[in-house]
Amino acid sequence: MHCNWGESILTTAAALLTLTLAAAAAATATSASEPQLYGDIHIQGEFESLSQTRQRQQQQHLCQREQPAIFFQTHKNSPVRGNGSTIYYHRIETCCDGYRPNPYTEQCVPDCAHSSPDNCRNGFCRAPGYCECFAEFVRNDQGACIHTCPIACQHGRCYLNGTCVCQAGYVLDAETRLFCRAQCAQACGTHEECVAPGQCDCLAGYRRTAQLGCQPICAPDCGYGKCVAPNQCECFPGFIKRPQRNVCEAECYINCENGFCESRYKCHCREGYRYDVNTTSCLPECQDNCGQGNGVCIAPGVCRCFQGYELHGNSCVPKCERSCGNYGKCLAPNVCGCAPDEQRCLHGSCDANGHCQCPAGQINFIGHCLQQQKIEQHLGSLERRRERSEELKYEFNALIGRLFNSIWE
Template identity: 55%
Template structure:
């Protein structure tokens, strides 16, 4: 694989894996060559001062497979893991240069410090004549404007009905709730309360903290803050309570020393001892790289609910593209390269040619097709495929009947 194609593949994996990560954290997305921060796989280097805000992270090497029979040979701690370069914690890909990692202020500013400068992780400084409001956004202040109010020539701000000046800055107007708001609630409009960020409304207990992912064997006591039950611990770089464990168990939590409980949308993988994304039956001829996200192998593209092979010619009314660049018959699934299928699912060759294993050839070409061990091995594989396709089901049925 060339360096350029490897880089493109890394970008694609960064884009799709962590579909799961978009649920776990507020990460910047860039469209075109898309980058996401990967959510929960292992960090191997976390010193941004040494690496220019970039870190090495291990992800399952199978995410980089390009063909069904391609071997898995990662360059990580084992062959089942691949080291890739990502932005360190507290940094995201630059909107303008996807090769650069810049500080992330999304945790303290909903629009990631727009109208200001994020000079370090979660340190947002507003531009002149802008001020941070109660939501952490940089909003215009007098003499330009006054949020929920009007500016006078002397630079003072008069608030609209139902609002009053912020007591600390006196540069923007806050909504007023005369009767007050409940625990973990904010006043978001005159007389209207809602759960504060990091909390959600429950039917019985009011606004309760939210932890993503779930705390496992613990209790969520604050936004993304877990308190473990007795006998359970948190491992470094993980905010989940679990039993003492010697397996990776990424995207899940350890119920015992050797048992990994996976989160919804993930399935346990013995090679990585972790929970990998599960697409069910909707990712044949591809690799599931995120919960419900399928990356098709080379020569395939995702259509409707699965990966389908791509052919560079019309396979005819009774044919379909069965493998990349290889037409076959809909009815029998027999390969029919350079020929066309009839209504009975048989490969019909042009005049002067005969069907040989998976293609139409001239008789004089047969010796040329079998003049090397590599070619003979190829046709042996194709013969086995043809056997399974044409009569394999009947053979298995007879074996089961016995």
């Protein structure tokens, strides 16, 4: 009887398996013959998951670039080693030219900042530099999407029938007839436009010169070339442009970022940069080296301070969470020193004579205010004894070392 019960279970399981396979085959035949409904999930492939599809979408318009590894240093004494083509460079992923990161979706989206003053605020940025305005908006002569009638009419007035009547000195835009342009009695010069009634000025991307009128602007400069249009360089004979760079230079074997090659081995740095032999490029310069090396210069005159330091003016200075008092100053992150000799005083306070005063029940042990039973903990290992030895050298120099230096001099 027990065997019959087991055979019955096997028979039932086999029947269910047969029905399941038949239903799956029927569903496959139906899906192959019928069109897929809108909204159905389409499986990309046998080994591709939905998360992989989303990841691939996020990687669109994403490029890899190398930057000096020193820019990523966060601690003052930490070693700097990048993962790029050399240890002096760090490889990062960033949006390709013409795209910018979306802070909400972490995707790279088209950038219209160069063609629209408000980056296509009242429209869709469909492609780099291509702004499509919303309904009832129109692009004006500056590239911004502005309201049209019946809501508003730039430099004019809207009427009930939807027409726009311009103010004095303005005329309807000939192409759209949806906003008013300034009118100049005389035609403006080369690379100029009418910006106000009877007033001409240079087009965007041009600047006025005393001798040649409105001339194009190239930023950065073209090097060994001529700026023929906004950010477009034409090289002199014998000079070339490297891929992804709009600067004319000699053929060379060095990176020379933020500059251009004068010869195969010589880099001419732009103003505000200095040549760095490790990266063979031009790194930004900062006054006082960000406080004698307490931070990283990430742009000309711009410092990013290391952890434990803060920016005061253009220099990085150590930060102490607790006040060092009227007679002390912050020497290092969370390390106070007593003036004028800068004797260290941790967990204590400085008096008017420049001495470290410890709280009741504690003694001054090499710049630390400690309870006597805890002194042994500061000498419990070889590493700690080495640290105390370095601190003792500092204390000696701060207190009486200068006297020996004056004798020896």
